[in-house]
Amino acid sequence: MRFSGLRVITEALRGNKSWTPHWRNPEPKAHYDAIVIGGGGHGLATAFYLAENHGLRNVAVLEKGYLGSGNIGRNTTIVRANYGLPGNSEFYSHSLKLWEGMEGALNYNVMHSQRGIINLFHSDGQRDAYARRGNAMINQGDDAFLLDREGVRKILPYLDFDNTRFPIYGGLYHPRGGTARHDAVAWGYARGADKRGVDLIQNCEVTGIDVDNGKVVGVQTTRGAIRAPKVGIVVAGRSSQVAAMAGMRLPIESHILQAFVTEGLKPVIDHVVTFGAGHFYISQSDKGGLVFGGDLDYYASYAQRGNLPIAEHVIEAGMTLMPMIGKAKLLRSWGGIMDMSPDGSPIIDKTHIDGLYLNCGWCYGGFKAVPASGWCMAHLMATDTPHEVARGYRLDRFATGRGLMDEEGTGSQHNLH
Numbered sequence: 283m284r285f286s287g288l289r290v291i292t293e294a295l296r297g298n299k300s301w302t303p304h305w306r307n308p309e310p311k312a313h314y315d316a317i318v319i320g321g322g323g324h325g326l327a328t329a330f331y332l333a334e335n336h337g338l339r340n341v342a343v344l345e346k347g348y349l350g351s352g353n354i355g356r357n358t359t360i361v362r363a364n365y366g367l368p369g370n371s372e373f374y375s376h377s378l379k380l381w382e383g384m385e386g387a388l389n390y391n392v393m394h395s396q397r398g399i400i401n402l403f404h405s406d407g408q409r410d411a412y413a414r415r416g417n418a419m420i421n422q423g424d425d426a427f428l429l430d431r432e433g434v435r436k437i438l439p440y441l442d443f444d445n446t447r448f449p450i451y452g453g454l455y456h457p458r459g460g461t462a463r464h465d466a467v468a469w470g471y472a473r474g475a476d477k478r479g480v481d482l483i484q485n486c487e488v489t490g491i492d493v494d495n496g497k498v499v500g501v502q503t504t505r506g507a508i509r510a511p512k513v514g515i516v517v518a519g520r521s522s523q524v525a526a527m528a529g530m531r532l533p534i535e536s537h538i539l540q541a542f543v544t545e546g547l548k549p550v551i552d553h554v555v556t557f558g559a560g561h562f563y564i565s566q567s568d569k570g571g572l573v574f575g576g577d578l579d580y581y582a583s584y585a586q587r588g589n590l591p592i593a594e595h596v597i598e599a600g601m602t603l604m605p606m607i608g609k610a611k612l613l614r615s616w617g618g619i620m621d622m623s624p625d626g627s628p629i630i631d632k633t634h635i636d637g638l639y640l641n642c643g644w645c646y647g648g649f650k651a652v653p654a655s656g657w658c659m660a661h662l663m664a665t666d667t668p669h670e671v672a673r674g675y676r677l678d679r680f681a682t683g684r685g686l687m688d689e690e691g692t693g694s695q696h697n698l699h
C-alpha cells in the first residue's frame with residue numbers, strides 16, 4: 283500500500299477500514315542468504331539497503347523483542363552532521379543527505395524537521411573549538427554559521443545570557459540539523475524491507491552463533507537454528523553479549539543514557555539547543571513536550587532505566603541555561619543502553635570470522651547515523667569491502683591505536699563523550 287495525502291483523505295472518509303498491516307509476521311525459514319541480528323534502527327536499515335541497493339532479498343532480521351523496542355524508540359531524535367574529524371565528517375554528512383531523501387525513499391512520514399541546531403559556547407576557548415568544527419563542517423560541504431552573542435539572542439531570546447558562571451558568548455548554528463520521529467524511522471525501514479521480501483522475525487532472540495572452520499554458518503535462536511553464510515551483529519547496547527557468543531571480546535562498554543519529556547506546552551523552543559558548559563540539550567516535540575537529556579549515568583549497566591542523581595544533574599543544567607523551564611511539569615523519563623566505544627566513534631567492520639560482520643559503538647549518536655549505518659553495513663555484508671565513507675570504522679584501531687577518532691578529545695572516559 284502506498285501512502286499519500288489523497289489516500290489519508292479517502293481512508294478518513296471511509297472510516298479508515300482499508301489500511302493493511304505495515305509488515306508480515308513470518309515464521310523463520312531454515313536458511314537465509316543473510317541474517318541481521320537486531321531489529322533496531324541500524325538493523326532494519328541494513329536489511330532495507332541489502333534488498334534495495336544489493337538485491338539481497340532472502341534476508342532475515344532477528345529481533346528478541348518487538349521491532350523498535352530498543353534505543354531507536356528511546357532517543358531524543360536529534361539529527362545532525364556537525365562532526366569535526368575526518369572519518370566521522372564524511373560519514374555523518376552522507377547520513378544527513380540520506381535523511382533528506384528518506385521520506386521519499388521509504389514513502390513514509392518520519393516527521394524529519396530541519397529546524398536547526400545551535401551549540402552554545404561560554405568561553406573564548408570554546409569559541410575557537412567551535413570555529414574549527416564549523417570550518418570542518420563547511421569543508422565537508424555541510425552548513426555552519428558562527429553566531430555571536432547578539433546573533434544567538436535574536437534566535438533564542440529566552441536563554442539566560444548573563445548567568446554568572448556560564449555567560450553565553452555565542453553559538454555554532456547548523457541549520458540543516460534538527461529532529462525526526464524516532465519510531466517512525468524504524469517502522470518506515472521495517473515496512474520498506476518487508477515490501478522487498480525481507481523476513482522480520484520478532485520475539486526471536488539469538489542465543490548462539492555457529493562457526494565452522496573459521497566461517498559463520500548460522501545462529502541458534504529461541505525459535506530454532508537458522509542457517510546463513512552471512513551474519514551481521516547490529517544490537518547496539520547488547521553488542522558485547524552477542525559478540526561473546528562468537529568468542530569475541532569487544533572494546534565496548536554498555537552505559538545508561540536517560541531522557542526526559544515534559545507535559546505538552548505551546549510552541550516555545552523552535553530549534554535544538556545544546557548547552558556548551560554542561561551536558562544538556564533540548565528540543566520541543568510536535569506534541570509540545572520539551573524533550574531533553576544530558577550525561578550518561580555513572581556506571582555500566584544493562585538496565586533500561588536511570589538513577590535520580592543524573593536526573594537532578596540534567597535538570598540543574600537545563601535550569602541554568604533557560605530558567606523558564608522550571609515551570610514545566612516533567613511527564614516521563616526513561617533510559618536506554620548505549621554501546622560506548624573508547625574513542626566515541628563507531629565500528630562497522632568484518633570480524634576475524636568469515637561472514638560475520640559487526641556494527642556497534644554508536645554511543646550517544648546512533649540515531650542520526652541510522653541511514654548511513656544501514657547503507658554502509660549493507661555494502662560491507664554484500665561486497666565484503668567497507669563503504670568509502672565508513673573506511674575509518676575499523677575494529678582493529680583499538681588494538682593498534684592507529685586511526686582512532688577521538689571526536690570529543692575525551693579518550694576512553696565514557697561519561698565525557
Ligand SMILES: Cc1cc2nc3c(=O)[nH]c(=O)nc-3n(C[C@H](O)[C@H](O)[C@H](O)COP(=O)(O)OP(=O)(O)OC[C@H]3O[C@@H](n4cnc5c(N)ncnc54)[C@H](O)[C@@H]3O)c2cc1C
Binds near residue numbers: 319356359489
Ligand atoms: C536516551 C537516549 C537519547 C539518545 N539521543 C540521541 C539523539 O538525540 N541523537 C542520536 O543520534 N542518537 C541518540 N541516541 C542514540 C541512539 O538512539 C542509538 O545509538 C541507536 O538507536 C542505536 O542503534 P539501534 O537503533 O540499532 O539500537 P536498538 O534500537 O537498541 O536496536 C538493537 C536491537 O537489538 C536487539 N537485540 C539485542 N540482543 C539481541 C539478541 N540476542 N537477539 C536478537 N535481538 C537482539 C534489541 O532488542 C534491540 O531491538 C540516544 C539514545 C538514548 C538511550
